[in-house]
Amino acid sequence: MPAEILRSKIEKLKRERNAVILAHNYQIGEVQNIADFVGDSLGLSQQAAGTDADVIVFCGVHFMAETAAILCPQKVVLLPDLDAGCPMADMITADQLRGRKKQCPEATVVCYVNSTAEVKSESDICCTSANAAKVIDSLAGVEEILFCPGQISGPLRFHQDRQKNHPLERILPYSC
Template structure:
């Protein structure tokens, strides 16, 4: 039986219908004119009688337009001493709260309210109250990297620079809770020999810095001096190998870099500190321990949202009067000690 070959027919091509542009789907933004933004900030700063303060971990361009750059408590104290009506805090939320505590008659702006703090989030006011209920007569020392309501439950505040001095001043026979940073607490315990209850908190950026990061930079830069912040999770192991090494607060890093004969430094903290060191100690080289040691919350503040905050006088950070009055007490006790 013979089969007649069938003709092969090509399928009719499917031609899609023309797409109609839907402009609502576009997510394009006009690239900002940085020079214009800077000019707007300068104009608005004068019109609002504002002071702009920036933490050491801010973006380089934000540090560049600030009136003051430094640590959180130092900035709040500087801003309080000015005759400004408005404080723009380029930092994170608890820092703006501290500025509001020290300057209740000024308008305090945080350009992006999403700028929080992983360390401050580890401790609550209720957690402090629970510890005090279990330890009547005990004393609570909290790092300034805490919210206003946590400070309000505290007996003393401290900074990374004066934590050892604050704890050393306390009566030896009284229970002490140190909160929330366990790595700073370990530094205080090493320096003072004081037994304390320690809150189990940490900064996610500092906790992630590994001894291997430090060792790798030491191999690459054998003549560089180490500048290590006591919040760093790597500090105990590094000190095990280098027991004479000193740890430094961010302001302490500035003083040490100026005084040291070293020309190179490995900066073991958030990367923004390199910008501050390069600006304040010119002529020396500063190497970040890790390019990934970068706080996404700190980097939420930009020139654009600083301009917008000055323009709109929003977002504003306030602290209720009762919380403010109670939170001011541990800060003032700390300042009285040093």
């Protein structure tokens, strides 16, 4: 089907169903071009929460659509590619995290946003790469931090450089 006809059909369906299309930055150009909003997972979740649309078409991965569905329980959230997964989100399950928490019962669990809702529900706090250092700073009095699905080396190394008195040794990666 020619691109112009496909675009016309998509636009018609969006109007008929009061739909909005959200596309992650990693989507191909053709998907981004038809999208109403393009951004990272946090920005798109914020767009989902603020939209008046009845239907949210989330061109991203499972955890992103799952987050939109949690933020907008009254809306229909569609994931066009049901096989769209995130390797990072797939690194840990809630059962695995519960097991790790039993090994480190005193640790505060910090979960990266690229995780499933079930993993997030087992965590004490959730962060993004942009605010990981601030989140760690907010836990200055905490002896051990269990970071899942693994250490985000860039922001945490930056944090270590800023805060020599809060070394990364306090941060227990999920994998060990």
